Amino acid sequence: MASLTRELGIDLGTSFIVIAEGPEIVLQEPTTVAILLDEWKMIEWGQSAKDMFGRVPDDIEVVNPIQNGVIAEYEITENLLRYIVQKICGPMVLFRPKLMITVPCNITSVESRAVHEAGIGAGSREVYLIQQPLAAALGIDLPISPPSGNMVISLGGGTNQVAVMAMNSIISSGLDRTGGQKMDEEIINYIRKQYGVILSKTTAEVVKMRVGAAIKEEEILTLEVQGQDQISGLPRSVTISTEDLVEALQSSLEEIIKLVKRVLEATPPELVSDIMDRGVALCGGGTQLRGIDRYLTRELGIPAYLVDNPTTCTAEGAARALTMLPDLKRAIKQ
Numbered sequence: 001m002a003s004l005t006r007e008l009g010i011d012l013g014t015s016f017i018v019i020a021e022g023p024e025i026v027l028q029e030p031t032t033v034a035i036l037l038d039e040w041k042m043i044e045w046g047q048s049a050k051d052m053f054g055r056v057p058d059d060i061e062v063v064n065p066i067q068n069g070v071i072a073e074y075e076i077t078e079n080l081l082r083y084i085v086q087k088i089c090g091p092m093v094l095f096r097p098k099l100m101i102t103v104p105c106n107i108t109s110v111e112s113r114a115v116h117e118a119g120i121g122a123g124s125r126e127v128y129l130i131q132q133p134l135a136a137a138l139g140i141d142l143p144i145s146p147p148s149g150n151m152v153i154s155l156g157g158g159t160n161q162v163a164v165m166a167m168n169s170i171i172s173s174g175l176d177r178t179g180g181q182k183m184d185e186e187i188i189n190y191i192r193k194q195y196g197v198i199l200s201k202t203t204a205e206v207v208k209m210r211v212g213a214a215i216k217e218e219e220i221l222t223l224e225v226q227g228q229d230q231i232s233g234l235p236r237s238v239t240i241s242t243e244d245l246v247e248a249l250q251s252s253l254e255e256i257i258k259l260v261k262r263v264l265e266a267t268p269p270e271l272v273s274d275i276m277d278r279g280v281a282l283c284g285g286g287t288q289l290r291g292i293d294r295y296l297t298r299e300l301g302i303p304a305y306l307v308d309n310p311t312t313c314t315a316e317g318a319a320r321a322l323t324m325l326p327d328l329k330r331a332i333k334q
């Protein structure tokens with residue numbers, strides 16, 4: 001008889017929550033919630049809540065309950081998870097689902113315990129936690145069981161993570177509590193200094209996604225956007241080009257290089273030589289920045305390659321991890 005227990009892999013990201021059931025992606029929505037403040041009640045979530053950002057009356061607040069990869073608003077996170085899990089599984093009186101939830105590598109035990117509790121609070125019977133780069137490695141089918149090294153660089157909204165894996169374990173890893181959102185802030189700063197125009201966070205992210213690049217060799221694109229004149233406070237449009245963005249993003253990109261170098265320094269030389277041969281897999285939404293593979297390859301001297309499923313591999317790998325618990329017993333916490 002097939003098991004009646006549903007099994008979900010949940011990538012609980014700062015920007016996006018992605019859920020896989022087996023090989024299927026069953027949900028991919030911004031990790032954003034709109035709250036009615038008086039009643040502390042969730043009135044919207046996901047893309048509809050994100051679309052409300054900056055446009056709501058005083059009695060409503062748009063909240064991102066996960067900040068820099070960890071739970072910042074516990075109750076809201078638990079409510080959101082419960083709502084989503086019930087939406088996917090239906091009312092679950094008898095058969096409560098098994099969840100594999102991702103957490104950033106190198107967070108504190110207090111931070112990971114909060115995620116575990118939120119999973120239980122969401123109605124799960126069994127909650128497992130897996131470090132995000134390990135889940136990503138499983139989701140992109142890296143051969144992590146043999147005793148040879150594989151490296152993943154994962155660039156998210158509020159975290160950058162790097163890990164070296166072998167024998168189904170993380171050997172060395174690093175976390176920076178910064179990511180795509182910090183890049184958006186750097187863009188706002190740069191455009192303000194350069195053109196005297198203040199962009200909203202939403203506009204800065206759009207500009208990054210549409211014309212951004214890591215290197216000047218990418219095709220130069222431009223986009224005209226609306227901002228606010230720094231002095232008069234009046235609306236003003238500004239045309240932003242790829243060259244502006246390459247400039248604005250340099251310091252964020254250099255931080256990524258430093259993070260990878262720190263992890264390489266802590267990695268045994270045998271595994272480093274495997275990585276030199278195989279290259280580094282790039283995943284997470286941030287790796288969709290044009291030219292980032294060429295930039296990282298050039299700066300690290302190790303071939304860095306893009307994967308087919310950068311924004312869903314973590315959830316897919318988390319779901320897969322549920323089917324290989326005995327193999328992963330050293331890496332997975334319950």
Ligand SMILES: Nc1ncnc2c1ncn2[C@@H]1O[C@H](COP(=O)(O)OP(=O)(O)O)[C@@H](O)[C@H]1O
Binds near residue numbers: 012016158179209285
């Ligand atoms: N084309 C793009 N260029 C640069 N950054 C991008 C692009 N597309 C998405 N991103 C960024 O990726 C981040 C989200 O990545 P994601 O892996 O979903 O994050 P998380 O796992 O932290 O929720 C956001 O900061 C978003 O701006």
Ligand SMILES: [Mg+2]
Binds near residue numbers: 011012314
């Ligand atoms: Mg993610």
